[in-house]
Amino acid sequence: MTTALNRVAMMVVTLFGVTVVVFVLLRVAPGDPVAMMIGPGASAADILALRVRYGLDGSLLTQFIIWLKALLGGDFGTSISFHRNALALIAERLPATLELAVVALGVALLLGFTLAVAGTLAQRRIGEVAVDSLTGLMLAVPDFVWALALVLLFGVALPLFPLSGRIDPSLGGTFRTPFYLLESLVTGQAAAARDVAAHLVMPVLALALPLSAIVARVLKGALAEAMVQDYVLLARVKGMSEWRLVTREALRNAVGPTLALTGVQFTFLLGGTVIVERIFAYPGLGNMAIEAVINRDLPLVQGIVLVFGALFIVTNLLVDLAIAALNPRLRHG
């Protein structure tokens, strides 16, 4: 229990550090933040009013405190390019990114487990070499490069899937929730589900390939360790087939450490959505973030960076707590 509280306290410290970094980064940005916020054509009185409101006439420390107070009150400011509340914009885009990331995580786990089991069953044969080379390649090449390679492969050479967007515009207006895939599956709209899934194939694969390689490597290592344990030997002596040995006996003990590592790696996948969404013009948070940086939309940039930071930190915390809860040896650590 104290460990859990400790972790939560650390999380608050980290989150505070993130806000400090964001503040410093955006304050050293060239240009007057007020001029950026208010746009051209504002009167001198308006500018002065904003200056006082954001404490920009005070010291950097006062500015920071005022800024932090606004953040804690949920006031992320108004987007310069959209002229709307930054937090509301983020809330609109976040579900698309979450849907992409979670589907990619599922695919990565499925692919990684399949590869690890296949590699273990094919031990010391050509199949194992093939699996090892494949995971090596998937791991060496990052998501950005995979995404572009997929564009070339499935967008141009073999045009199987749509190159950009989240859904065909003719199907777009019928959703009540921002979770298109989930909603179309739950309500049984087959055409919409198929279209959303087709749009997801390439970005999901780009994100999932490197992670699935990590999953496969770690799980394969854990399986190799489990396969020489006495209980596996006993089961083998009793005449259990290799397939059952791996999937029933060894896998049960190898899954824990693999899932723990996957949780940590999931934050890297979340970070990867930024550029992958850009490449596929996917209307998520990452794509909006790049747009916001290019447009110098500081309130929106800072909001998105903070939301990503909070997402990462909370994910890591949940993973840590889950590992501690599942592993009795760490419970009192």
Next chain:
Amino acid sequence: MADANLAVPRPVGRPAAHPGPRRWPALLRDPKLMFGGGFILFLVLLAIFAPVVAPHDPLEQDLMAATLPPWGFAEADPAHLLGTDDLGRDVLSRLIFGTRVALTVAAVAALVAATAGTLLGLLAGYFGGWVDAAVSRLVEIWMAFPAVLLSILIVAVLGSGLTSVIVAIAVIDWTRFARVIRADTMAQAQADYVTAARTLGFGRWTILFREILPNVMPGLIALLALEMGIAVVVEAILSFVGLSVSSDTPTWGGMIASGRQIIYQAWWVFAAPLAAVFLTVLAFNQVGDGLRRLLDPVLRR
């Protein structure tokens, strides 16, 4: 971006491998090092001799010869082996000149990131206590940012250009080195040779830089090779977003971005630099893997 550099605890208490002459045969026998190292050497030569090797001026436009396909396709011009882009510029020549930016960024950014990260990792791992707590907290804060978004933000703040790109990569990726070197240093600090050095009356800084640093070097060098590959990709990402060096300098990322616009009319403008990035990342990765195997006596066995 998935992180391939998982900090694996390494065995303790052995001296650094001696890269004496006996190692050379091993170096040449390792296919990973042969392929990776050979390819990178090839790129370095291309970058140095770009003006001699490139068949055309990479900036020379010829709208009459725009979007010519690569050699072997109908309507191809043998003078343009990899075809031309929408402005009639020679793709192969641009690709060759692009190696300059890619390799400069790879070398400089990786070295800066490695220096900063290693220094902090050594200090945290050896001194522990509040130094370790401070460095670890800093790493944790840094890891809470999406790397790509942070790099784009830094370049946007500093203004585009080669220096900004290098700064952005170094500012973000020092954590990779700090994490691994910290863990390695912690392990080495427990080793007998460190106790011996302390008994002999060596100072703390002498022990840290003369005894421990050489022993964490193998991991560091392998990591450096991997980081160079990452730097090439980050440069390509920044060019892709339109934030890297000016548009008159040919870069692979810039070529990919402009090729993406005309992918249906001239796929080769997109495919050629993409293949270059793909192979370069793979080559740096193979070198990193190969070096780790070569320099680590435990893995070699």
